[in-house]
Amino acid sequence: MNTIVSVDKQHRNPFVRNLRTFFLNRHALAVGLVFASDSALFGSWVAHIPYVKQKLNLSEAELGLMLFAMPLGLLIMNPLSGWVISKLGEAKACFWSAIGLALSVLIPVHAPNPTLLAIGLFLMGLNAALINVAMNTSATNLERSQGIVIMSSCHGMWSLGGLLSSGIAGAIIAMHISPSIHVMVMSALILLLTFGLQPLLAQIPSSSRTETGEKAGSSFVKPNLDLLLMILIGLALAMGEGAAFDWSAVYLRETLGATSQIAALGFGCFSLMMTSFRFLGDAIIPKIGPKRWLQIGGVLAALGLFVAIALPFPSTALLGFAILGAGCSLGAPILYAASMRVPGIPPAAGLATFATFSFIGFLAGPPTIGFVAEGFGLYYGLGFVAVMLLISAGLSRIVNLF
Numbered sequence: 001m002n003t004i005v006s007v008d009k010q011h012r013n014p015f016v017r018n019l020r021t022f023f024l025n026r027h028a029l030a031v032g033l034v035f036a037s038d039s040a041l042f043g044s045w046v047a048h049i050p051y052v053k054q055k056l057n058l059s060e061a062e063l064g065l066m067l068f069a070m071p072l073g074l075l076i077m078n079p080l081s082g083w084v085i086s087k088l089g090e091a092k093a094c095f096w097s098a099i100g101l102a103l104s105v106l107i108p109v110h111a112p113n114p115t116l117l118a119i120g121l122f123l124m125g126l127n128a129a130l131i132n133v134a135m136n137t138s139a140t141n142l143e144r145s146q147g148i149v150i151m152s153s154c155h156g157m158w159s160l161g162g163l164l165s166s167g168i169a170g171a172i173i174a175m176h177i178s179p180s181i182h183v184m185v186m187s188a189l190i191l192l193l194t195f196g197l198q199p200l201l202a203q204i205p206s207s208s209r210t211e212t213g214e215k216a217g218s219s220f221v222k223p224n225l226d227l228l229l230m231i232l233i234g235l236a237l238a239m240g241e242g243a244a245f246d247w248s249a250v251y252l253r254e255t256l257g258a259t260s261q262i263a264a265l266g267f268g269c270f271s272l273m274m275t276s277f278r279f280l281g282d283a284i285i286p287k288i289g290p291k292r293w294l295q296i297g298g299v300l301a302a303l304g305l306f307v308a309i310a311l312p313f314p315s316t317a318l319l320g321f322a323i324l325g326a327g328c329s330l331g332a333p334i335l336y337a338a339s340m341r342v343p344g345i346p347p348a349a350g351l352a353t354f355a356t357f358s359f360i361g362f363l364a365g366p367p368t369i370g371f372v373a374e375g376f377g378l379y380y381g382l383g384f385v386a387v388m389l390l391i392s393a394g395l396s397r398i399v400n401l402f
Contacts, residue, residue, distance in 0.1 A: 014283035014286075014287065015280055015283045017283070018149065018153070018282040018283045019153070019279065019282075021148050021149075021150070021282075022148075022150050022153040022282065025146070025148065025150075026200055027142055027146070027200055027201075027203060027204055028139075028142060028146075028148065028150045028153070028154075030197045030200040030201055031135060031138050031139050031142060031150070031154055031201070031204070032150070032153060032154045032156075032157035033157065033193060033197055034094050034098060034131070034135045034138070034194075034197065034201070035135055035154045035155065035157040035158040035161065036157040036158060036160060036161030036164075037098055037101075037102075037161065037190045037193060037194065038098070038101065038128065038131055038132070038135070038158060038161070039158045039159070039160075039161035039162035039165065040161040040162070040164065040165040040186065040190065041101055041102060041105045041165075041186065041187070041190060042105075042124075042128070042162065042165075043161065043162045043163075043164075043165030043166045043169060044105065044165050044168075044169055044182065044183055044186045045105050045108060045109070045124070045183070046166070046169075047165075047166060047169030047170065047172075047173065048109055048169070048179040048182070048183065049063070049067075051109075051179045052108060052109060052111070052117065052179075056111070056113065056114055056117065058114065062114065066114055066117050066118050066121065067121065069117075069118040069119070069121040069122040069125065070121040070122065070124055070125040070128075071125060071359070072122060072125060073121070073122040073123065073124065073125020073126040073127075073128070073129065074125040074126075074128060074129045074359060075125075075129075075356065075359070075360075076125075076126065076129075077125065077126045077127075077129035077130055078129045078133070078352050078355050078356035078359065079352060079353075079356055080352075081093075081129055081130045081132075081133040081134070081348065081352045081355075082133065082346060082348035082349035082351070082352040082353075084130060085130075085133060085134055085137065085348045086346070086348065089206045090134050090135075090137050090138040090141060090201075090204065090206050090348075091138070091198065091201040091202040091204065091206070092202075093130055093131075093133075093134035094131060094134045094135055094138060094201055095194060095198050095201065096130075097127045097128075097130040097131035097134060098127075098131055098190065098194040099191065099194055100123065100126070100127035100130075101124060101127040101128060101131060101190075102187045102190040102191045102194065103187065103191075104120055104123035104124045104126075104127055105120075105124060105183060105186075105187055106120075106183060106184065106187055107119065107120025107121075107123065107124075108120040108121055108124070109179050109180055109183045110180060129355070132355055133348055133351050133352050133355060135154070136151075136154075136336045136337075136340070136351055137340060137347055137348050137351060138201060138204055139151050139154045139337075140337055140340050140347060141204050141205050141206065142204050142205075143337075144205075145204065145205045149282045149285070149286060150282060151281075151282070151333040151334075151336065151337045152278050152279070152280075152281025152282045152284075152285060152330060152333040153278065153279055153281070153282050154333070155278045155281075155332055155333045155336075156275055156278030156279035156281070159271060159274050159275035159278055160275050160279075162271070163271055163272070163275060165186070169182065221345055221346075221349045221350070221353050223353055223357070224342065224344075224345070226342055226399065226400045226402075227339060227342050227345065227350060227353060227354065229395055229398065229399040229400075230335050230338055230339055230354055230399060230401075231353075231354055231357040231358060232392065232395055233294060233298075233331070233335060233392045233395050233396055233399065234331065234332075234335045234354060234357070234358035235357065235358055235360070235388075235392075236298070236385075236388040236389050236391060236392035237297075237298070237301070237328050237331035237332070237335075237358075237389070237392060238358050238359070238365060239365030239368070239385050239388055239389075240301045240305070240324055240327070240328045240365075240385055240388075240389055241328050241365075242365030242369075243305070243324070243365060243369060243382060243385045244266070244267055244270040244271075244321055244324055244325065244328075245267065246365075246369075247369055247378070247381070247382065248263075248266030248267050248270060248321050249263040249264055249266055249267060250263075250378070251266070251308070251317065251378055251382065252265075252266045252314055252317055252318075254378075255312070255377075255378050255379070256312055256313065256314050256317055257314075258314040258317075262314050262318075265318055266317065266318060266321045267321070269318050269319075269321050269322040269325065270321045270322065270324055270325035271325065272322070272325070273322045273323070273325035273326045273329065274325040274326070274328060274329040275329075276329075277325070277326050277329035277330060278329050278330065278333065281329065281330045281333055284330065285330060285333070285334060290334045290338065290401050291396055291397070291399065291401055293330055293334065294331065294334060294335075294392070294393070294396035294399070295393045295396045295397060296327075296393075297326075297327045297328065297329070297330055297331055297393075298327065298331075298389050298390060298392040298393025298394075298396060299327070299389075299390065299393045300323060300326055300327030301323070301324050301326075301327025301328050301386075301389045302327070302386040302387070302389035302390045302393070303323055303327070304319075304320045304321060304322070304323030304324030304325075304326070304327055305320060305324055305382050305383070305385060305386035305389070306320075306383075306386055307319060307320035307323060308320030308321060308324075308382065309379050309382055309383055309386070312379075327389070334401070335354065335358070336351060336354070336355075338401040338402060339351050339353070339354035339355075341401075341402040342402065343402065365385065368381075368384070369381035369382065369384065369385060372384050
């Protein structure tokens with residue numbers, strides 16, 4: 001009897017209920033695995049950047065120039081992704097972009113020269129942009145058709161895929177297994193998974209057609225006021241993520257004097273909190289409200305950076321980056337979903353437009369921190385991002401999320 005009561009209480013617990021809904025729903029899990037596949041491929045590639053740098057004998061400046069090929073591909077495809085999805089439909093767009101990404105990730109690791117390295121990264125960027133819009137649109141379509149909430153869990157799968165692939169890559173490197181073999185095996189596994197998921201993805205209703213059955217004219221659009229506010233909030237949150245990705249280890253190691261092992265934990269703490277909160281987000285967001293959470297999240301993320309700055313010790317900095325991860329965690333699920341609900345704008349076009357501009361924030365954030373740090377110190381560089389996050393919290397009070 002007590003067991004029955006316990007199970008019943010679990011089912012009434014919103015956190016348990018939403019996770020059960022996600023993991024026991026075949027279509028929801030299929031979309032989530034697309035998210036995880038995307039980040040797993042990227043995590044596998046990023047781990048071998050030092051290997052490629054050494055193999056091709058690239059300087060830091062040359063490597064930086066080569067790496068810019070990927071965001072270039074992203075920025076070119078993002079405005080076109082809505083149009084492509086309107087032609088193919090979300091399921092086929094997910095399928096072909098996942099295949100393209102799994103194949104193109106093989107090029108950089110095997111590239112015999114910088115030119116092929118840049119071409120491979122450019123192709124990765126093109127496919128990453130398309131799969132980003134396609135999988136987020138698929139998640140929204142499934143939420144609408146089945147009356148469930150899964151967007152945050154899908155983004156949790158993206159974070160989890162990146163964490164797992166990074167851990168696997170670290171083990172592969174420690175065992176001195178060839179990066180070529182690692183990436184080929186990962187690519188093959190993702191290809192098999194993609195073919196297995198396609199029948200389930202094809203069953204999800206598509207938003208690429210209007211109610212009359214005609215294809216919606218999805219394309220990049222000029223943002224209206226509501227979409228512009230979403231973009232500005234997304235820019236700030238993306239800068240917070242970029243600060244953790246590119247500067248947490250540098251701050252801990254060079255500014256606070258932490259060991260290399262401790263410095264590596266900065267991004268780990270950020271990622272762990274982001275992943276955890278995203279899996280809880282489908283219960284948190286309806287309970288608190290998306291606008292209220294954007295306000296709370298912006299303040300929380302800013303607080304995390306202020307803790308890391310005001311209490312300049314490795315232990316408190318790790319706590320600060322963990323708080324930053326919690327604050328930034330649900331911004332993407334909320335804003336990606338909201339950008340597809342803007343009246344008068346096709347869902348894929350709204351998402352593509354939002355993704356393009358918010359990605360600029362992810363790209364611009366780390367260099368901006370670097371410029372500020374060069375003139376005033378890294379404390380002020382991180383402080384600048386914290387101020388931007390506070391501004392995003394203020395903008396969250398007036399944005400319409402529909």
